[in-house]
Amino acid sequence: EAGVAQSPRYKIIEKRQSVAFWCNPISGHATLYWYQQILGQGPKLLIQFQNNGVVDDSQLPKDRFSAERLKGVDSTLKIQPAKLEDSAVYLCASGTLGSPLHFGNGTRLTVT
Amino acid sequence: TQLLEQSPQFLSIQEGENLTVYCNSSSVFSSLQWYRQEPGEGPVLLVTVVTGGEVKKLKRLTFQFGDARKDSSLHITAAQPGDTGLYLCAGDRETGNQFYFGTGTSLTVIP
Numbered sequence: 001e002a003g004v005a006q007s008p009r010y011k012i013i014e015k016r017q018s019v020a021f022w023c024n025p026i027s028g029h030a031t032l033y034w035y036q037q038i039l040g041q042g043p044k045l046l047i048q049f050q051n052n053g054v055v056d057d058s059q060l061p062k063d064r065f066s067a068e069r070l071k072g073v074d075s076t077l078k079i080q081p082a083k084l085e086d087s088a089v090y091l092c093a094s095g096t097l098g099s100p101l102h103f104g105n106g107t108r109l110t111v112t
Numbered sequence: 113t114q115l116l117e118q119s120p121q122f123l124s125i126q127e128g129e130n131l132t133v134y135c136n137s138s139s140v141f142s143s144l145q146w147y148r149q150e151p152g153e154g155p156v157l158l159v160t161v162v163t164g165g166e167v168k169k170l171k172r173l174t175f176q177f178g179d180a181r182k183d184s185s186l187h188i189t190a191a192q193p194g195d196t197g198l199y200l201c202a203g204d205r206e207t208g209n210q211f212y213f214g215t216g217t218s219l220t221v222i223p
Contacts, residue, residue: 004154031209042118042200042213043155056210091154097209100145101202103154 002026004104006092012110018080021107025073025094031055033101034067034077035091043091049075082111115139116203116214124220125191133186133217135201142204144177144184145211149198158186191221 005024013019025032030051035043046065048055051072060067064083069075079086089108093101116137125131135144143162147155159168161177161184168175172195174187184201201214 033211035213040198040216040218042116042216045210045212048210093154095209099209100157100160101155101211103156105153 004092004094004102006090006104006107008107009105010108010110012112013082015084015111016081018078019082019109020076020078021090021092021109023075023077023092023104025075025092026102029094029096029102030072031095031097032069032075033093033095034075035093037089037091037106039088046077079109082109084111087111115205115212116201118199118201118214118217120217121215122218122220124222127192127221127223128190131188131191131219133188133199133219135184135186135214137182137203139203139205140181142181144181144204145202146175146184146186147200147202149200155198155200188219191219193221193223195219196221 007022011019032049034046036046037043046060047057047067049069052069065079067077087110089106091103091106093103095101116135119134143160145160146158148158149155159175164179164181166177172189176185199217202211204211
């Protein structure tokens with residue numbers, strides 16, 4: 001089966017600019033997650049979708065981050081405006097109830 | 113504050129040595145998973161443990177879930193350079209598949 005697809009792989013922007021990341025989960029996976037991972041640390045959950053509804057976005061900095069999954073399949077994560085501390089790898093994962101997570105290879109964001 | 117704390121944070125050992133990584137929390141988890149992540153890639157699942165006291169073996173890797181389902185350990189026997197990577201534990205607090213990751217352990221095995 002095809003894995004979780006993410007794009008772009010790398011993005012370099014200046015602070016205060018906007019950026020968007022895209023994720024296509026594994027077909028049939030109802031649950032989609034966005035994680036932020038600082039180099040060498042564990043991923044931090046930003047938002048979890050179940051189909052097109054939000055299950056948990058308690059750690060999403062809502063003043064600058066937004067995410068959507070309009071048709072319950074693909075998802076986009078946006079940062080506007082970006083700050084230096086947003087430099088990280090943004091991982092998308094998908095899964096079904098009772099199954100492990102399947103991760104994409106992530107988008108490495110550098111904010112200068 | 114991280115829900116799951118891992119120790120040690122960094123580990124550098126010689127090929128052939130044994131090691132143990134710990135994953136601790138004050139919270140109870142319905143299941144706990146261990147992942148390994150290599151540079152430029154997403155984490156890849158190694159094992160899932162669901163029962164308190166459960167022990168699972170995957171070749172040279174032994175995973176244990178604490179009796180109270182609050183902690184876990186990963187033991188590697190005779191480490192090899194191919195074991196190098198970032199090891200992550202992740203806990204599911206509820207049946208809604210809400211996974212929270214540990215702080216990570218970066219392992220380097222020197223040939």
